[in-house]
Amino acid sequence: MKWKLTGLLLSMLLCIPPLQAQTDRSQDLGDYIVYYNALPTEILQANIAQQYGISRSKFRGFITISVQKKTTGNSGIPVNAEINISASNLTGQSKTLTLRRVKEGPSIYYVDDFRIANMETLNFKLQIEPENSHKNLTVNFSQQFFTN
Numbered sequence: 001m002k003w004k005l006t007g008l009l010l011s012m013l014l015c016i017p018p019l020q021a022q023t024d025r026s027q028d029l030g031d032y033i034v035y036y037n038a039l040p041t042e043i044l045q046a047n048i049a050q051q052y053g054i055s056r057s058k059f060r061g062f063i064t065i066s067v068q069k070k071t072t073g074n075s076g077i078p079v080n081a082e083i084n085i086s087a088s089n090l091t092g093q094s095k096t097l098t099l100r101r102v103k104e105g106p107s108i109y110y111v112d113d114f115r116i117a118n119m120e121t122l123n124f125k126l127q128i129e130p131e132n133s134h135k136n137l138t139v140n141f142s143q144q145f146f147t148n
Helices: 008-014 046-051
Strands: 025-029 032-040 060-069 081-089 100-104 107-115 121-130 137-144
Touching (some): 025 137, 060 081, 060 121
Antiparallel strands (some): 025 032, 060 107, 081 121, 100 107, 121 137
């Protein structure tokens, strides 16, 4: 299923040339598909970063997350969700992330930016509860960042 996005930011994030391995990722979790992406903020255009309150720097990363409910014959419907996120590097140092909800037309996504170091690998854990659902979804993924 193709995921249609109307938000300029999210479209840009998912269509970025592969500066890093696996830039566009998703997980099918039964009734829901979770889309996620983590990249350096320096790849964002200045006006886009400013519009969404994201600091551009080769030493900053950003994450974007979207949750869609599967529907028959459709590409999915974006849904609000309560998302708790944790991130830590390979030495166990935690990163503090506070996701901000962004809604543009029918698109709903959650974003945040955070400090990164060259060759740092972050392990992300997402605990997701879609709105009007008693399901608890978990997504784990890792991303290595390069700042050179």
